[in-house]
Amino acid sequence: MGCAAVVTFWFVTATDPAVVLSGEPKADRGFGRKLLAQLNPAWPITPIGEFPLNRSSTPSRAEFYIAGYPGVAVVQTLIEDVSTITGAAQHLLRALPASDVYIIARGEDSDFAGFAHFAGETAKRAFAATRDAVAEDIGLPEPFEAPFWAGETVEQLGGISLPFVPKELASAAEASWLGIDVSPDGPDLGVVGYAVDGRPEPKIAPAVRAPKSVGEVAARFAEKDKGYDDYLDTTQDEEGDEFAALADATVAAAKKVGRGLARRARSLAIDIRERIRHSDRG
Incomplete structure (x- = not known):
């Protein structure tokens, strides 16, 4: 058997x-x-x-x-x-x-x-x-x-x-x-x-990227600010990305403190993004 x-x-x-x-x-x-x-x-x-x-x-x-x-x-x-x-x-x-x-x-x-x-x-x-x-x-x-x-x-x-x-x-x-x-x-x-039994292909959810901390984003700014020449090499888009990242990190940190701070931080993030978006329009 x-x-x-x-x-x-x-x-x-x-x-x-x-x-x-x-x-x-x-x-x-x-x-x-x-x-x-x-x-x-x-x-x-x-x-x-x-x-x-x-x-x-x-x-x-x-x-x-x-x-x-x-x-x-x-x-x-x-x-x-x-x-x-x-x-x-x-x-x-x-x-x-x-x-x-x-x-x-x-x-x-x-x-x-x-x-x-x-x-x-x-x-x-x-x-x-x-x-x-x-x-x-x-x-x-x-x-x-x-x-x-x-x-x-x-x-x-x-x-x-x-x-x-x-x-x-x-x-x-x-x-x-x-x-x-x-x-x-x-x-x-x-x-x-x-x-081979007709089952559907499994769906795998994409990995969710954790938001950077304020400290991590600030450290990048510190690196950029070490030399004037390095700052000149940074494009406007890169600056915008980093400002936006700082804003996002601020929101994430504020959520841990309280809803009131989170709302104010979110407003700051929106304001920064808008300034970046309009900065090349004179």
Whole structure:
């Protein structure tokens, strides 16, 4: 019986993927959109954000995290029913051309995990298990697996339990094959998130710039007034902007004192702005 698992597909053609990934490459929105359209032209594709793969929450149902770098591409998604890695591989194994495909699966609500290395369409190594049962074991163990099978990585439970935690072994496989630490401690691996369930694109409110304090604006005036030549280089528009900033800062400060002062400061701000606006009319 399978379980829901977050499955990550690494498509590698680069000779040294660690060099590519350690440079913290950026993701391209167009790459993922094009890939998803090829996988299923009927999907309504919605970008849902850009973020580091290794510092974000995992994808939910109908979501994909995708990036294409020089010689390396990654696709991460949630697959509802995973029992073996070779079975899960059929979802996306041929999605992109690659000499090597590395697949890492981690159970969403269980201790299930697994990993696989495909050279073309041939599984060179595949393993999947929970702590108490092995679901798949293809090929010979690789060198990075040795301390896990030797029981050196975790306290032993005894009985039929495996001498390691499957998710920890899956992470070790990923790090060994890619040559980097794919965790929050590793380099940022930028991806673009997409949803294919028809949801609207999230709206992000623009950041609100906090008003400058009177002290900050006054400090700029002091810098301008240090030398006469510097003052001559200042344009009228720049002066106007700074006077307006001072007026705005005065309003902000006055609000903290009381409404009466705020009204007077606001009148001063309006008067300054009007004088600036009419100063070039003679």
